[in-house]
Amino acid sequence: MHIPLDSRLPKTFPIAKIRRETEMVRTLTFKASFGAKPGQFVMVWIPGVDEIPMSVAFDDGKTLQLTYFAVGDATRALAEYKVGDLVGLRGPFGTFYSWKSKQKLALVAGGYGAAPMYFVAKQAIKDRCTLEVFVGARSAEHLLYLKEFSMLPKTTLHVTTDDGSKGWKGFNVGLLEKLLTDRKHSKKHPFVHQIFACGPERMLVSVSRLALAKNIPSQLSLERYMKCGYGLCGNCVVDPLGIRLCIDGPVVDNKLCSQIAEFGEYHRDAVGKKHAF
């Protein structure tokens, strides 16, 4: 796949708007478009600190939105930024979610995975899809994009929390599994045609197993350490396939995902050392 040249050099843009989603989560708006599709990512340069990959939360051809969780050095530094401050951006990179018009889609979002899933929802509705959205978090204060999802047409929102502080008590994948049984999902009468997931890898593993068991096509967004984003550095290569997740991911078909031995097991850091999930 040829990577557009202008995605290989960051350009800095002023932050146009900052929205506080939760105590730790912010959404930045830039008056720039990268023509990103749902599931794709951009590299975000925080000058003097780091450059990190971030899923695109929205790109309508005029504005770009990024939702991030201030958890590492780079994102914590970014959380101190104000409107007008300059942030470097380049992209878009990688694969994206794909669907057919009028399909029924289950969107499984864990933590800040809700942001790219909202982008999927907005676009899929334009293709007359029907959505079952499962937003999950540890507890009520970590839930994201509930208001936005609840305002979408042709969308049923299911909220879950691990501690039961809001919605169904348990994991979002657990609720999806329950509904597949309750609604007597079958090939002839499908509850959903596809399952899309974005969130912590352990959640993705559960989605992957469920989708394989129920024989439902599924697309999962995997996260790995990245440097270049355009296929040179080799940091996001996964065992044993040797594919680069900046090119052949982050959105991976479940069939391919099940061939990735490290999926749900380990990931590698900046020096290539393995870390268990």
Add this chain to the structure above:
Amino acid sequence: MKLSQTLLGVRFDNPTVLASGIWGITAASWRRAAKCGVGAVTTKSLWLQEHKGHANPTIISTDHWTLNAVGVPDAGVEKAREEIGNFNKDKPVPLIGNIIASSVEDYAKTAERILEFKPDFLEVNISCPNIEDEFGRPFACSIGDSAAVTKAVKAVSGKTPVFIKLSPNVDSIAAIALSCAAAGADGFTVINTAGPGMAIDLPTRLPILANKVGGISGPAIKPLAVRCIADVYKATEGKLPIIGTGGVMTGEDAIEFLLAGASLIGIGTALADRGETVFRLVCDEMKAWGKKNGVKDLKELVGGMHTAILNVRKRG
């Protein structure tokens, strides 16, 4: 045109080599490159102990150049054991073990450890231009230092051929090559990245690379690489094989490197421009050129420019 050859006892199906620093962190990467038709793979530079690289941004490009200051990150010898061990189980193509260290003694120690994993060649990185803040000028910039490293590695390398990776950022690459050759080098990799260079973001007025400066690769340095290969080939009278690296995008670029004196062709930056099919494309383009020009064996081309110059002189 026949692309296979045996060099220093190692057989290569074709002359393309995955250059060090590109992919190269895991056995899975090397296998993928082999599946994509590469002739040999080079590991990312291996340290004795874990070495952290630079913060991002570490790699940026335009259509002319790539700047990198990855800073040679590596997890150390145990990871090398696991990954090279894994690759050696079926070893689809030869593996060149690239090593780096911060002292002459450590080069020898690293070589000793990496040789336990039986690489086909050892490539000694004495020329990285983006870790000067940490380690000072590269060994490759001094005749004495580069010879000292070569001698120390050769003292422990046994039968494994040792290639010294040279820097273009020197007054005379020929003089450096000769000193390494006298110290026992079996071959050379020519060139490491050039510069270092810098790129500035106008609105913030800041250098884009976190390390501020980085080695230059890509099409912009190809003429520099061709000249350096020619210098090294001429100085060593074509007796020591050269892995030519620096800005090769096409089969014709590779032919140019062969004519300058390279026997193997390192490919790196081009992977971003032509994708992972680049190795096959370059080989196909070389074959097509050979067919059109009546060249039956790649070996006929190695150092061909030097012969052509002599022939012109004779005629003149």
